[in-house]
Amino acid sequence: MSWYDWLLGIDRRWIFLTIAIAVVIPFFAPLGLPVVVTPPVQNLYDAVEALEPDGKPLLLSIDYTPATSPELEPMSSGVLRHAFRKDIPVIVMTLHPAGYGMAESAILAAAEEFGKEYGEDYVFLGFQPGTSAVILGLGVNIRTVFPEDAYGTPLSELPVMEGIRNYDDVSLLITFAGWSAAEAWIYYAHQPSGQIVGAGVTAVMATDYYPYLDAGQLVGLLGGMRGAAEYERLIDRPDAGARGMDSQSVIHLIIILLIVLGNAAYFASRRARRLAQARGEI
Numbered sequence: 001m002s003w004y005d006w007l008l009g010i011d012r013r014w015i016f017l018t019i020a021i022a023v024v025i026p027f028f029a030p031l032g033l034p035v036v037v038t039p040p041v042q043n044l045y046d047a048v049e050a051l052e053p054d055g056k057p058l059l060l061s062i063d064y065t066p067a068t069s070p071e072l073e074p075m076s077s078g079v080l081r082h083a084f085r086k087d088i089p090v091i092v093m094t095l096h097p098a099g100y101g102m103a104e105s106a107i108l109a110a111a112e113e114f115g116k117e118y119g120e121d122y123v124f125l126g127f128q129p130g131t132s133a134v135i136l137g138l139g140v141n142i143r144t145v146f147p148e149d150a151y152g153t154p155l156s157e158l159p160v161m162e163g164i165r166n167y168d169d170v171s172l173l174i175t176f177a178g179w180s181a182a183e184a185w186i187y188y189a190h191q192p193s194g195q196i197v198g199a200g201v202t203a204v205m206a207t208d209y210y211p212y213l214d215a216g217q218l219v220g221l222l223g224g225m226r227g228a229a230e231y232e233r234l235i236d237r238p239d240a241g242a243r244g245m246d247s248q249s250v251i252h253l254i255i256i257l258l259i260v261l262g263n264a265a266y267f268a269s270r271r272a273r274r275l276a277q278a279r280g281e282i
Contacts, residue, residue: 026246044220068178074228074241126150
């Protein structure tokens with residue numbers, strides 16, 4: 001049997017198995033493939049890096065759901081680690097009802113890693129319905145929208161919220177969203193009050209937000225798993241984003257190789273058939 005007949009006759013299940021192995025291995029044995037940091041990611045990192053320790057808090061709106069968490073959770077974790085490493089106070093909330101668990105999980109994991117104390121170093125406000133009304137309300141008085149935190153404690157009893165009234169008292173706002181929440185923050189927070197806004201979105205959404213970057217309405221942007229991996233590189237803390245990019249890169253290389261080999265086998269097989277026809281063998 002010729003090599004091309006053998007290749008064209010491979011059971012597709014072996015290909016599926018190869019892809020599955022390529023997906024799994026980087027999560028257990030990270031490859032550490034190089035990641036080039038792009039300007040939108042660098043700009044967001046610089047905006048967080050410029051914040052003063054124990055100064056105005058960073059407001060994070062974790063607006064993703066379980067469906068988009070594989071891309072967006074590494075971003076939120078990276079920014080939280082960056083903020084806690086610099087001792088920046090953090091306020092966390094969500095505009096999506098399904099984002100409550102996502103936000104709570106992310107903030108608690110990062111706080112435990114850096115030994116941060118609830119109420120002193122960070123607060124979780126939870127969820128309130130009404131996207132545009134919530135964002136506009138925060139620009140007037142945070143306590144009218146969130147009179148209590150997610151656990152029923154009045155904001156007046158939390159030291160981290162002392163003196164925090166509206167966007168004037170927030171240094172930077174970053175949203176992580178798999179839907180149009182980022183646009184809502186631009187329309188109802190940045191435009192009326194001038195609040196500085198950054199965003200993390202899924203890969204398929206990223207191109208829609210470059211016009212906002214060009215217009216200066218976003219200070220920086222993380223796009224998909226790559227954006228998360230780039231941010232992890234900047235904070236020198238490779239994690240799920242870097243592993244995900246390792247996995248994607250290996251899969252892409254395997255697919256390209258299979259395409260090249262498949263086409264080579266197809267053309268070799270067709271050429272052999274024509275030669276056989278010319279010799280009258282078939």
